[in-house]
Each structure stands twice: as C-alpha cells, then as structure tokens.
Amino acid sequence: MQVPLLDLKRQYQTIKSEVDAAIAEVVETQYFKLGPNVAKFEEQVAEYSGTKRAVGVASGTDALLLALMAHGVGEGSEVITTPYTFFATGGSISRSGAKPVFVDIDPATYNLDPGKIEAAITDRTKAIMPVHLYGQCADMDPINEIAKKHGLIVIEDAAQAIGSEYKGRRAGSLGDIGCFSFFPSKNLGGYGDGGMITTQSDEIADLLISLREHGQTEMYHHWTIGMNSRLDAIQAAVLMVKLRHLDDWSNGRSANADYYSGRFEGTTIGSPHRMAECRHIYNQYMISVSARDALREHLKEKGIGCALYYPKPLHLQECFKDLGYSEGDCPVSERASRETLSIPIFSLLTDEEKDYVASSVLEFVAA
Numbered sequence: 001m002q003v004p005l006l007d008l009k010r011q012y013q014t015i016k017s018e019v020d021a022a023i024a025e026v027v028e029t030q031y032f033k034l035g036p037n038v039a040k041f042e043e044q045v046a047e048y049s050g051t052k053r054a055v056g057v058a059s060g061t062d063a064l065l066l067a068l069m070a071h072g073v074g075e076g077s078e079v080i081t082t083p084y085t086f087f088a089t090g091g092s093i094s095r096s097g098a099k100p101v102f103v104d105i106d107p108a109t110y111n112l113d114p115g116k117i118e119a120a121i122t123d124r125t126k127a128i129m130p131v132h133l134y135g136q137c138a139d140m141d142p143i144n145e146i147a148k149k150h151g152l153i154v155i156e157d158a159a160q161a162i163g164s165e166y167k168g169r170r171a172g173s174l175g176d177i178g179c180f181s182f183f184p185s186k187n188l189g190g191y192g193d194g195g196m197i198t199t200q201s202d203e204i205a206d207l208l209i210s211l212r213e214h215g216q217t218e219m220y221h222h223w224t225i226g227m228n229s230r231l232d233a234i235q236a237a238v239l240m241v242k243l244r245h246l247d248d249w250s251n252g253r254s255a256n257a258d259y260y261s262g263r264f265e266g267t268t269i270g271s272p273h274r275m276a277e278c279r280h281i282y283n284q285y286m287i288s289v290s291a292r293d294a295l296r297e298h299l300k301e302k303g304i305g306c307a308l309y310y311p312k313p314l315h316l317q318e319c320f321k322d323l324g325y326s327e328g329d330c331p332v333s334e335r336a337s338r339e340t341l342s343i344p345i346f347s348l349l350t351d352e353e354k355d356y357v358a359s360s361v362l363e364f365v366a367a
Helices: 008-029 035-049 060-070 087-095 140-150 202-211 233-243 246-264 292-301 318-323 331-339 351-366
Strands: 053-057 078-081 099-102 125-129 153-157 177-181 195-199 216-218 285-288 340-343
Touching: 008 233, 035 053, 035 195, 035 233, 053 060, 053 202, 060 087, 060 153, 060 177, 060 195, 060 202, 078 087, 087 099, 087 318, 099 318, 125 140, 140 153, 195 202, 246 285, 246 351, 292 340, 292 351, 331 340
Parallel strands: 078 099, 078 125, 125 153, 153 177
Antiparallel strands: 053 195, 177 195, 285 340
C-alpha cells in the first residue's frame, strides 16, 4: 500500500467545483493583486482568529519580516526565539538587521520553553518570537508576562497554527502581532505562496498596509522603504473557499491523531503532547524514536510518506555560525532534531491507511 504524507489532489476533489468557480471569477475580473477578494479574506481571517485587523502579504516569511519592521525591530536589536523551527523564523530576524537569540524548547511540546527566556534577555532585547509548532500554541501566559515585565513585543509565528487555541483564544490573537503562512502544505494552504498578519491595532495594520507596498501612502509617494509583498487575489479566493472547510479538516486531523496516540500508547514511541485547555490542529503529527533514521527508511520501504522536521536546529546552521553557538547549547532541540519524524495525518486518510501506518510503525519498534 502507498500512503502519502499529504494528498492535496484528494482534498481538491472534495472542493473542486467551489475552487474552480472562485478562480474563474477572479480571472473574469482581471483583478489579480490585492483588491476586493483580498480585503474580504482579510476580514474573514481577522474574525476567525479573534483579532481586529488582518493584512494579507505574499508569504509567511514576509509576514514575519513585516511584523518586525512594523515594530521597529532592526539593527542593534535582539529577538528571542526557538532554534527548533522552520528557517524563516530565524531568517526573518536576521533579514531585519536584528540578532536572533536562541532559547531551548520544552521537551513535551517542542515549543519555546518560557522558563529559559528571562535568562536570555539583555538591554538589546526588543521582542520574543514564540513559534506555535506543528499546530499547538506555545505556553503564552508566562511568555506574555515576561514580555510585559521587560517591555518587549511578542510576535507569534503561527505559520503552522491557524485555528489552534490557547485557553479559549485563537493563535494570532495571543501576542502583539500574529503571522500566518498559506504555503500549500499548511492546514489552510493556498495554490502558491501567501501569508497574513493579524493585530488588534489599527495603527499597526495601517502601517503594514503601507510597508507591503514599498512604504507608500499613495501611488508613487513613499514615506519609508517597505517591500513588495502583496497577497494575490486568486490565492485569497481559493483560501476563502478552504476557510469554510478548515475546522472540519482540523477536527479530522485531531481524530486521526487520537487514533495514532491510542495505538502507540504504552510503547516506546513518543506521541505528541496536547496541553490542557488548548486546541491542537496537528499541522504535523510528530512521533519520536531513538532510531528515527532507521524508522524513516522502514516506512519508505513500506510506501508510507514521512518527513523530517527539522533535522538541524537553527543555532547549528552554517549561516548562523557567527552567533557563536555550538552543539550542546540547546540540548532538547538537538535531541528533537535527531529523534522526531512526521507521519501522515491529513483529514482524508482512510481507516485502512491509518491502520497500515500505525501497524508499520509498531512493527518497527517491536523488531
């Protein structure tokens, strides 16, 4: 049996008529950049996330960079974040001119460990950037308390977490500003790149609208240097269709996660930890085993899609060597990079496919 890690063709067939009609409507208007579709989608994301405003941009990476720019984070600043994340988290900080400061993660959730943040704060620290990794929010109450105590901005990297909840509040509404990605593999994925920034501040939202179009206030009048980062109208149209189905898909992923966790209970397989009072949307379902690379090969031989997230933490990446980190500085992140593996979790998995995946993993650990 072949089981893909993600099957977007299968998803498309369930919404084909809606998506095709939405795209055709955009083509008829010939309005491809920003415009009414983007404005409407921004309103929908703001409402869905529990924020006052949302601003569409070209990618999740741009969302992070623009969020930093809008809060004056740049040369001479430091931003505390996690090394166990997609590269854009640390890369956006460096691109802003600031210095990423890496703090280790909680071993249960893989998210930034609040207990390690305060020791990393200096007089140059400007912001904390927690990542809601794999679809579960970071432990935001203590993070926000630390930020408030030291006068810091909290920028949520919620690229993998749209719809996830922390104590009744949605990702993107938990800090000063939230950043989402609509990369095709995300729970809410477009047909190309796209991103969104959420905020409770009209002032910040208006600033972001200017920054995403080269810092202009009106055509050809630029008060500052921004960037070209506009959300495409076709992406907004597709994403509005998908947003109507998002909670059903997320609930399906959660049900699949419960199935796997039940099958793996009592074994040596580490299953995802779901925090109390939180909604985990399982952008990925990560298991951990000491012989991760051998398990990966075993699943490949079985025809099962799987992936490494992330095989080398950011503090050990070549491009960050000048920051002075070395192996052993973030031991929990380093262990997670060696032992974690993503297995298929998308909502349209069949019962037969789930059983085959779980049985194949259990077969490996029993050998």
